Amino acid sequence: xxxxxxxxxxxxxxxxxxxxxxxxxxxxxxxxxxxxxxxxxxxxxxxxxxxxxxxxxxxxxxxxxxxxxxxxxxxxxxxxxxxxxxxxxxxxxxxxxxxxxxxxxxxxxxxxxxxxxxxxxxxxxxxxxxxxxxxxxxxxxxxxxxxxxxxxxxxxxxxxxxxxxxxxxxxxxxxxxxxxxxxxxxxxxxxxxxxxxxxxxxxxxxxxxxxxxxxxxxxxxxxxxxxxxxxxxxxxxxxxxxxx
Amino acid sequence: xxxxxxxxxxxxxxxxxxxxxxxxxxxxxxxxxxxxxxxxxxxxxxxxxxxxxxxxxxxxxxxxxxxxxxxxxxxxxxxxxxxxxxxxxxxxxxxxxxxxxxxxxxxxxxxxxxxxxxxxxxxxxxxxxxxxxxxxxxxxxxxxxxxxxxxxxxxxxxxxxxxxxxxxxxxxxxxxxxxxxxxxxxxxxxxxxxxxxxxxxxxxxxxxxxxxxxxxxxxxxxxxxxxxxxxxxxxxxxxxxxxxx
Numbered sequence: 001x002x003x004x005x006x007x008x009x010x011x012x013x014x015x016x017x018x019x020x021x022x023x024x025x026x027x028x029x030x031x032x033x034x035x036x037x038x039x040x041x042x043x044x045x046x047x048x049x050x051x052x053x054x055x056x057x058x059x060x061x062x063x064x065x066x067x068x069x070x071x072x073x074x075x076x077x078x079x080x081x082x083x084x085x086x087x088x089x090x091x092x093x094x095x096x097x098x099x100x101x102x103x104x105x106x107x108x109x110x111x112x113x114x115x116x117x118x119x120x121x122x123x124x125x126x127x128x129x130x131x132x133x134x135x136x137x138x139x140x141x142x143x144x145x146x147x148x149x150x151x152x153x154x155x156x157x158x159x160x161x162x163x164x165x166x167x168x169x170x171x172x173x174x175x176x177x178x179x180x181x182x183x184x185x186x187x188x189x190x191x192x193x194x195x196x197x198x199x200x201x202x203x204x205x206x207x208x209x210x211x212x213x214x215x216x217x218x219x220x221x222x223x224x225x226x227x228x229x230x231x232x233x234x235x236x237x238x239x240x241x242x243x244x
Numbered sequence: 245x246x247x248x249x250x251x252x253x254x255x256x257x258x259x260x261x262x263x264x265x266x267x268x269x270x271x272x273x274x275x276x277x278x279x280x281x282x283x284x285x286x287x288x289x290x291x292x293x294x295x296x297x298x299x300x301x302x303x304x305x306x307x308x309x310x311x312x313x314x315x316x317x318x319x320x321x322x323x324x325x326x327x328x329x330x331x332x333x334x335x336x337x338x339x340x341x342x343x344x345x346x347x348x349x350x351x352x353x354x355x356x357x358x359x360x361x362x363x364x365x366x367x368x369x370x371x372x373x374x375x376x377x378x379x380x381x382x383x384x385x386x387x388x389x390x391x392x393x394x395x396x397x398x399x400x401x402x403x404x405x406x407x408x409x410x411x412x413x414x415x416x417x418x419x420x421x422x423x424x425x426x427x428x429x430x431x432x433x434x435x436x437x438x439x440x441x442x443x444x445x446x447x448x449x450x451x452x453x454x455x456x457x458x459x460x461x462x463x464x465x466x467x468x469x470x471x472x473x474x475x476x477x478x479x480x481x482x483x484x485x486x487x488x489x
Contacts, residue, residue, distance in 0.1 A: 169356045186390030190460035191453035194398050197355035
């Protein structure tokens with residue numbers, strides 16, 4: 001795209017001080033009320049008519065498309081693979097809880113490297129049914145991003161190979177912290193939080209000897225997170241029960 | 245710290261001298277009880293030995309830098325050329341706890357990190373001291389939230405707290421000098437002194453639950469003010485001149 005010689009040309013004469021921009025003289029920022037068109041939104045509407053629930057533009061040029069949760073894998077897969085759009089970079093995967101019992105939105109921030117286009121895809125999930133398909137097989141970056149959304153909001157991603165807590169300790173039983181109904185200081189007393197924190201097993205990696213023994217004996221690798229009491233107390237506020 | 249234990253029994257004197265020697269008479273007159281070198285009972289031998297041992301310990305502290313967050317930057321700055329911890333004997337920052345005797349916890353500690361801090365502390369051999377550097381390590385700092393330990397004294401015993409966010413290098417050096425003062429005033433040769441450090445409850449907090457709840461309760465500008473703010477008398481030592489203690 002950019003050849004090295006043009007890059008070096010841009011560096012010439014910089015010691016003379018800043019020079020005027022090379023943009024066109026009449027290129028003004030978009031006026032209020034003018035929505036810059038986004039090629040992918042129109043193509044999405046043409047391809048999945050009913051799946052595009054809503055289209056918003058925020059902050060002048062950020063386009064958001066709302067998609068129902070059951071169509072998200074189909075829509076995102078099309079956006080990634082379609083040659084004209086090729087959103088091959090998942091910049092972020094996060095969630096928003098607006099509070100008041102409203103639906104939780106899962107947000108996919110996409111960027112197309114060849115076309116240099118941003119697009120935000122949102123799915124709304126009711127709190128009683130926080131399940132959505134995982135995009136692990138589309139973008140590997142979603143591996144830990146979906147784990148973070150699960151840890152903080154409790155959204156279960158179907159098809160994720162290793163969905164478990166990533167930020168909070170594995171035996172965290174107070175729920176999902178970034179939900180709006182979660183109190184700032186947590187649900188347990190500080191003494192209880194301290195006790196549970198110190199009850200973690202810090203060796204969460206298998207030792208090479210354990211792995212080799214299991215391999216030689218042909219046995220399945222032991223689960224490092226099978227805490228006896230912690231397993232029973234997990235899931236009290238909706239956390240994931242059992243080991244990873 | 246156990247220099248004059250009223251409850252401890254007197255061991256048989258290790259040295260048998262004549263009853264009429266002036267040293268024995270003087271010792272009995274002053275009320276000192278004879279005892280072996282490591283029984284914790286002060287004698288004219290042990291005070292000299294203690295001062296030598298304490299001098300050696302305080303001037304060759306090897307810190308274990310447990311830097312988790314921003315305070316670690318200031319700890320690095322303190323160790324760098326301008327403030328230079330090497331002139332206090334901390335030439336070697338030991339990253340192996342087995343070879344360190346001063347744990348400097350610089351930075352906030354999350355509940356996920358708490359068992360690691362505890363394990364590092366337990367791996368340090370006695371005698372050992374700890375400095376809680378910064379507001380987050382001392383009390384949780386600005387992070388009064390679900391994920392942060394509200395003061396590492398709920399996890400490990402702390403000798404010196406250095407306030408600041410972050411403390412200036414001079415502040416950390418002052419804290420280190422306070423640790424040196426503590427070492428200077430401690431009974432170096434008493435096994436009972438170091439025994440209490442090793443008796444941490446297994447995988448539990450070093451403090452009882454009520455104390456943990458009391459000292460980690462929100463105070464100050466929090467919405468739930470339930471601790472006295474303002475001028476309250478504390479047991480702080482008033483230093484007339486703030487020179488070297």
